[in-house]
Amino acid sequence: MQTLILAAGQGTRMRPLTEQRPKPMLPVAGQPLVAHTATAAINAGASRLVFVVGYEADAVRSYFGTEFNGVPVEYAVQDTQQGTADAVRAGVAKLADEPFAVLNGDNLYDSESLAGLFECGPSVGSYRVEQPSAYGVLDITDGRVTKVVEKPDTPPSDVINTGAYVFPAPAQDWLDVEQSERGEHELTDVLNRACQETTVTAVPLHRWLDVGRPWELLEANEWxxxxxxxxxxxxxxxxxxxxxxxxxxxxxxxxxxxxxxxxxxxxxxxxxxxxxxxxxxxxxxxxxxxxxxxxxxxxxxxxxxxxxxxxxxxxxxxxxxxxxxxxxxxxxxxxxxxxxxxxxxxxxxxxxxxxxxxxxxxxxxxxxxxxxxxxxxxxxxxxxxxxxxxxxxxxxx
Missing domain, CATH: 2.160.10.10 (Hexapeptide repeat proteins)
Known part of the structure; x- marks a missing residue:
């Protein structure tokens, strides 16, 4: 599975820790956060990694080089951070015309769950939470994802989108989406199109953590x-x-x-x-x-x-x-x-x-x-x- 890892953002919610380094390079148990993401992807079957970089990109390049744990590594540059779909659009030129996975470089995943995600593609990683209205919530019918609804007042389920995906190859041409209300090109719009074009499976993640704020960095280290x-x-x-x-x-x-x-x-x-x-x-x-x-x-x-x-x-x-x-x-x-x-x-x-x-x-x-x-x-x-x-x-x- 060719895998895009998104590592271009500035991590403003993590400041002051990210004032001089990209968030995915913050330390977790002696390695950068994104190294744990990459390792989990490789253990799950990633055959090639493409890092989408931007803010303080040299830190990512110098750590991973051209090979990581025996898997070839390439880089794509997102010059201005305009959303997740824009980040993937920056990276697809490095991909073969095949299905591809997308992972967030500031998230932790367990390898076994990612292996299931890769095997079930097209798919999206899912996770149950007590307060789903703070997230993108998956609408699921008979095990099939019909759409994702962003931060709804009345959530259709308690199952949220973790931002881990396997898209079919044609999705490489679906990335030119309009800006959302917050002025970004959202990958969830691509997911919604995938739900219309094909069958998308929600794959439960056994363990997952979005490391967006300083106390979540402590939680990542605890894990x-x-x-x-x-x-x-x-x-x-x-x-x-x-x-x-x-x-x-x-x-x-x-x-x-x-x-x-x-x-x-x-x-x-x-x-x-x-x-x-x-x-x-x-x-x-x-x-x-x-x-x-x-x-x-x-x-x-x-x-x-x-x-x-x-x-x-x-x-x-x-x-x-x-x-x-x-x-x-x-x-x-x-x-x-x-x-x-x-x-x-x-x-x-x-x-x-x-x-x-x-x-x-x-x-x-x-x-x-x-x-x-x-x-x-x-x-x-x-x-x-x-x-x-x-x-x-x-x-x-």
């Missing part, structure tokens, strides 16, 4: 870190205690008095300790530092991030080269025990999580004894003063 197996290749002090599925890559160092409770990954160049505590689903990216008497829980620290002394970081995401001054403390729980909210594109949005900490863009620096409130987001390069308490997000504006 993939839970699949990791214990592997200790770095330098580990005899007085350190590593429990559960912990990966310590070659070149990582764990000092005396450290306790790590997996699942966790310590990538090359990482140093932890002395006397540090790492727990929950935690990714410590390359060249990160977790220093003396620091606790990190259920978090992602990207390349070069440093939490050096006497700090607590819980349920948080720290971008590249973030530096937390000594005594910086992250709050991750509301007193009323309601879900923590986080600012997305200027609006406060519920994360749906009882515990959620902070999101720091690349290069954030905090002064000593800074306190960061639950749900706060700090823009790329933001700084705080010593003893400062940050109760609201700091944006570029």
């Amino acid at each position: 993939k870190l839970d699949e990791c197996q214990r592997q200790l290749n770095g330098e580990i002090h005899d007085d350190a205690k590593l429990r559960g599925n912990v990966i310590v890559e070659s070149g990582a160092t764990v000092d005396a008095g450290v306790v790590i409770e997996g699942p966790a990954i310590l990538q090359a160049g990482t140093t932890v300790g002395p006397n540090a505590y790492v727990r929950g689903a935690t990714l410590l990216g390359p060249d990160t530092t977790v220093g003396h008497s620091v606790e990190v829980k259920n978090s992602v620290l990207m390349r070069g991030a440093t939490v050096g002394h006497l700090s607590y970081v819980g349920d948080s995401i720290l971008g590249r080269d973030v530096n937390f001054g000594a005594g910086t403390t992250v709050a991750n729980l509301r007193h009323d025990e309601m879900p923590v909210t986080c600012e997305v594109k200027g609006e406060q949005v519920s994360t749906g999580r009882r515990k959620f900490g902070v999101v720091c863009g690349d290069g954030v620096k905090t002064g000593i004894n800074t306190s960061l409130n639950a749900g706060v987001s700090l823009a790329t390069g933001a700084t705080t003063a010593p003893n400062e308490t940050v109760l609201r997000s700091v944006t570029d504006d």
Whole structure:
């Protein structure tokens, strides 16, 4: 199955994490998010991958090259991001005149379900949710998809469109669709035509995650870190205690008095300790530092991030080269025990999580004894003063 992977968008809902990188290249369990998408596709039977790239395209090209896990890789460029149908239109020139799959590069899928999707084409990946009106909802009759309805007030079912498709070969000529109300060329219009022209099967996905907002990046890491197996290749002090599925890559160092409770990954160049505590689903990216008497829980620290002394970081995401001054403390729980909210594109949005900490863009620096409130987001390069308490997000504006 020739497979298009859409990886061109700017990921504005994921800012500040995407201000200097494409969303599909955000780290999940030691690999880019889109690498998990590609791996699942290959395991399901993808014979060739075509990445549709645009924003910060070189990051995708440099990671995948011309071959990934034994499968040839090509690239198509979507110069301006004008919707999913437009993205596929940019990629079809690279395809043979055969059926083709389309996957979102910022989604996670289980391989077994994708294999079923590929085998049943023409098909669309489906998933049951409690509140379908927030999604594109599939209208299904006798197992056949008759149409997809976008965010209906009265949903025809509780089965939603996951944005994973297998289209028949003629669909390569159906991509010149009109703009939707939001000014984009939507692939769902192509799906609706496929429903009229042929039989489209809804294939249930056993597991699926749309990684669109920062807290969903935490959820993605929780999923993939839970699949990791214990592997200790770095330098580990005899007085350190590593429990559960912990990966310590070659070149990582764990000092005396450290306790790590997996699942966790310590990538090359990482140093932890002395006397540090790492727990929950935690990714410590390359060249990160977790220093003396620091606790990190259920978090992602990207390349070069440093939490050096006497700090607590819980349920948080720290971008590249973030530096937390000594005594910086992250709050991750509301007193009323309601879900923590986080600012997305200027609006406060519920994360749906009882515990959620902070999101720091690349290069954030905090002064000593800074306190960061639950749900706060700090823009790329933001700084705080010593003893400062940050109760609201700091944006570029």
